[in-house]
Amino acid sequence: MAPIFKASEVHKRFGDHVVLENINLQFKSDCLSGIMGPNGAGKTTCFNVLTGKYKPDRGRIEFQGEDITGLAPHEIARKGISRSFQTMNLFNEFTVLENILIALKEVREHGFDFMHLLARESEVAAKAEKILSLVGLSGKEYHRTSDLAYGDRRSLEIGVALAAEPSLLFLDEPTSGLGAKATTQLLDLIHRLKQKYTIVMIEHDMNFLFELADSISVIHWGQVIAYGTPDTLRDNKWVKQSMLGEGA
Numbered sequence: 001m002a003p004i005f006k007a008s009e010v011h012k013r014f015g016d017h018v019v020l021e022n023i024n025l026q027f028k029s030d031c032l033s034g035i036m037g038p039n040g041a042g043k044t045t046c047f048n049v050l051t052g053k054y055k056p057d058r059g060r061i062e063f064q065g066e067d068i069t070g071l072a073p074h075e076i077a078r079k080g081i082s083r084s085f086q087t088m089n090l091f092n093e094f095t096v097l098e099n100i101l102i103a104l105k106e107v108r109e110h111g112f113d114f115m116h117l118l119a120r121e122s123e124v125a126a127k128a129e130k131i132l133s134l135v136g137l138s139g140k141e142y143h144r145t146s147d148l149a150y151g152d153r154r155s156l157e158i159g160v161a162l163a164a165e166p167s168l169l170f171l172d173e174p175t176s177g178l179g180a181k182a183t184t185q186l187l188d189l190i191h192r193l194k195q196k197y198t199i200v201m202i203e204h205d206m207n208f209l210f211e212l213a214d215s216i217s218v219i220h221w222g223q224v225i226a227y228g229t230p231d232t233l234r235d236n237k238w239v240k241q242s243m244l245g246e247g248a
Contacts, residue, residue, distance in 0.1 A: 002065065004029045004168060004198055005050075010059030012049055019045045021222045023059070027168070032194050034213035035202040042222040044172075047202045051083045051170055052076040063168070082166035084157050084174060092146040096137055096156055099145055100128040103163035128163070135159040136189060151182025155189060162197070169193070171201040175208050187211060210234075 003026040012020040019042045027033040037043040048054045050061060052073040061069045063079055071079075091099050101107050106124050132138055135155040140148070148156065154174060161169060174190070175183050183205070190212055193199060203209040209216065210230040218226040218239055225238045233239050 001029070003027055004064055005200070006060075006062045007050060008060045008062075010046075010049060010056045010061065012045055012054060012056050019222050020049065020056075023219070023222075023224060025050075025217055025224065027198070027200050028215075029198050031214040032190070032199040032201060032212050034209045034216035035200065035219060036204070036206065036209055036216055037219035039204075041220045043202055043219045046219060047170065047172055050200075051081065077164060080165075080167035081170065082161035082164045082168075083170035084161050084172055090145050090153060090157055090160065092144075094145055095142050096132065096145055096148070097128055097141040099156060099160055100131055100163050103160045104128060105163075105165060131159045131162055134162070134192065136185065149182070151178055151185055154178065154182070154186060158189070158193075162193075167198065169197050169199045171199060171203075173202060173204060175203060175205045183208065 005025075005027040007023055007025040010020055010023040010025075011018075023046055025035075025046075035043050035047065045054065049056050052068075052071055052075070055070045059069070060067060063076075063081060066079070068076055068079060091102065094102070101124070104124060104127060106127075129138070129141070132141060135158055137152060137155055137159065140152065145153065145156065154177075158169075158171070158174070171190075174186055178186060187208060190199070190201075194212065201209065201213070210233075213230055215227065215229055216233055217224050218233065218236075220238070226233060226236045228236065
């Protein structure tokens with residue numbers, strides 16, 4: 001079966017500094033694919049290139065067999081790719097429910113001015129409430145987003161990404177800033193999401209990633225130095241030399 005997403009010979013530099021060199025990645029449908037690497041390895045830049053924030057200097061990126069190389073983030077989103085961010089991007093002055101409603105296709109198609117009208121439509125309201133239930137925020141629909149605990153804010157951001165009904169969900173460092181309890185809650189959430197969505201996740205917490213991923217690509221020195229299942233990577237010499245094995 002062809003991969004849902006493929007990056008071939010992707011290269012990115014900033015000035016004289018080469019950050020990515022001949023990156024090759026493939027992500028399969030109905031799997032959780034991980035990307036990991038030490039600080040400064042290039043994994044965040046890679047993630048931003050894959051999701052359209054940066055254009056690659058050369059190489060090709062395909063989604064469902066279509067060339068999406070160099071497309072802007074909003075164009076990539078229309079293709080069926082959603083992403084979360086390491087630094088959360090929510091409407092703090094709005095309620096939890098309103099954040100989900102704004103992201104729904106029905107609301108975006110009619111314009112934000114119709115948000116409150118559409119919120120009264122049973123089908124739209126039910127869709128928003130289903131997403132909130134999935135991410136564990138039922139009962140908090142009318143809480144102001146700025147008042148949420150940090151872990152709930154992370155769950156809400158994932159809910160916003162899901163509201164676009166993506167075929168592929170990218171998660172950028174989802175455990176960033178979370179304590180132990182919130183990390184455990186997020187682990188349970190992503191376990192549930194794995195049953196419904198194809199996910200690509202970049203993550204610094206090795207134990208977290210190894211618990212969830214079906215396969216992992218290890219990026220170091222701007223290149224993919226290893227690829228495999230969590231079990232195979234635990235004993236990989238390149239992973240150990242990159243000081244990643246200790247965390248796993």
